[in-house]
Amino acid sequence: MPPACCGGHAGESHASMTAALDVRSLDAYFQTVGGEVQAVRDVSFTVAPGEIVGIVGESGSGKSVTALAIMGLLPAGLSRVSGSAVVGSRDLLGLSPDELVRARGRQISMIFQEPMTALDPLFRIGDQIIETIRANQQVSRRAAADRAVRILTDVGIPDAAGRVRAYPHQLSGGMRQRVMIAIALVSEPAVLIADEPTTALDVTVQAQILELLAELSREHGTAVVLITHDLGVVAETCTRVHTMYAGEIVEECGVDEALSEPKHPYTSGLIQAIPRADKRGQPLYSIPGRVPPLTSMPSGCRFEPRCEHAREVCRAPQPLLQPGGRAVRCCRYAELALPGSFAGIER
Numbered sequence: 001m002p003p004a005c006c007g008g009h010a011g012e013s014h015a016s017m018t019a020a021l022d023v024r025s026l027d028a029y030f031q032t033v034g035g036e037v038q039a040v041r042d043v044s045f046t047v048a049p050g051e052i053v054g055i056v057g058e059s060g061s062g063k064s065v066t067a068l069a070i071m072g073l074l075p076a077g078l079s080r081v082s083g084s085a086v087v088g089s090r091d092l093l094g095l096s097p098d099e100l101v102r103a104r105g106r107q108i109s110m111i112f113q114e115p116m117t118a119l120d121p122l123f124r125i126g127d128q129i130i131e132t133i134r135a136n137q138q139v140s141r142r143a144a145a146d147r148a149v150r151i152l153t154d155v156g157i158p159d160a161a162g163r164v165r166a167y168p169h170q171l172s173g174g175m176r177q178r179v180m181i182a183i184a185l186v187s188e189p190a191v192l193i194a195d196e197p198t199t200a201l202d203v204t205v206q207a208q209i210l211e212l213l214a215e216l217s218r219e220h221g222t223a224v225v226l227i228t229h230d231l232g233v234v235a236e237t238c239t240r241v242h243t244m245y246a247g248e249i250v251e252e253c254g255v256d257e258a259l260s261e262p263k264h265p266y267t268s269g270l271i272q273a274i275p276r277a278d279k280r281g282q283p284l285y286s287i288p289g290r291v292p293p294l295t296s297m298p299s300g301c302r303f304e305p306r307c308e309h310a311r312e313v314c315r316a317p318q319p320l321l322q323p324g325g326r327a328v329r330c331c332r333y334a335e336l337a338l339p340g341s342f343a344g345i346e347r
């Protein structure tokens with residue numbers, strides 16, 4: 001018999017007192033011409049200092065909206081956010097706009113998906129880093145310039161003293177991503193949200209960026225939330241993973257548990273969809289259908305229309321259950337033996 005539903009989440013025991021980031025019951029809504037729609041529902045998770053936690057799911061699953069809601073970057077007047085997101089002792093969702101501006105950079109920072117759109121093309125790299133430093137610290141421009149060179153060196157950019165004079169278009173994609181990491185880390189925040197930081201990078205540069213994030217997290221004790229659609233990235237970098245689907249967390253556990261023994265059919269589907277060397281010549285698995293639009297969410301399990309294991313009971317709302325220290329939003333998890341571990345990903 002499945003355990004009763006929980007109001008919290010797996011990993012609660014190590015959460016509140018030691019968490020660098022503690023997100024509870026986060027909801028995000030958008031105003032549309034047809035009325036208000038909910039994009040994120042009841043999202044809760046924690047990240048400890050020095051820990052890297054993954055949030056994985058297809059495009060449209062609510063990963064980036066969750067990050068932007070935590071950062072207070074959803075469009076004012078067109079969105080509504082409730083719940084809490086505590087960094088240290090401060091709830092970011094309860095801060096005034098001015099207080100939130102001061103908290104960004106100092107307490108929490110974010111690396112955006114596409115550095116070419118996040119960096120201002122009209123200003124040199126060094127000027128953009130200097131502006132970030134002086135917005136958060138009372139230092140002279142000279143001291144900020146010296147700090148800019150040091151942080152670029154720390155993130156592995158060669159000839160940092162020369163690169164500070166470069167414009168974004170003069171750098172490669174990997175270099176621009178390193179600049180974004182430098183800007184995010186220059187004020188030494190407690191929490192870093194990395195939203196698809198390796199998108200559009202080749203595999204060699206991707207590995208370098210992931211290793212850089214892991215190294216900075218280890219050395220500085222930075223808590224990292226790594227948002228990605230790539231389970232290979234999660235396996236390489238994270239200790240815990242949250243699977244998101246249609247605005248909800250549907251599974252949470254350690255990375256090894258998720259890969260070897262997924263409890264939710266969606267997590268299992270994501271694993272099966274990864275190309276495997278031992279299945280060369282066979283059709284690539286894909287999850288049928290697509291993530292539902294916000295205006296047409298199923299009333300029960302949101303994955304039910306795409307799930308090959310769905311039954312009548314799945315058409316009822318699915319609470320987040322806690323079997324054995326993990327969390328899963330599936331009433332049939334105990335009955336299912338879902339395929340997990342795949343070749344080609346090594347920890």
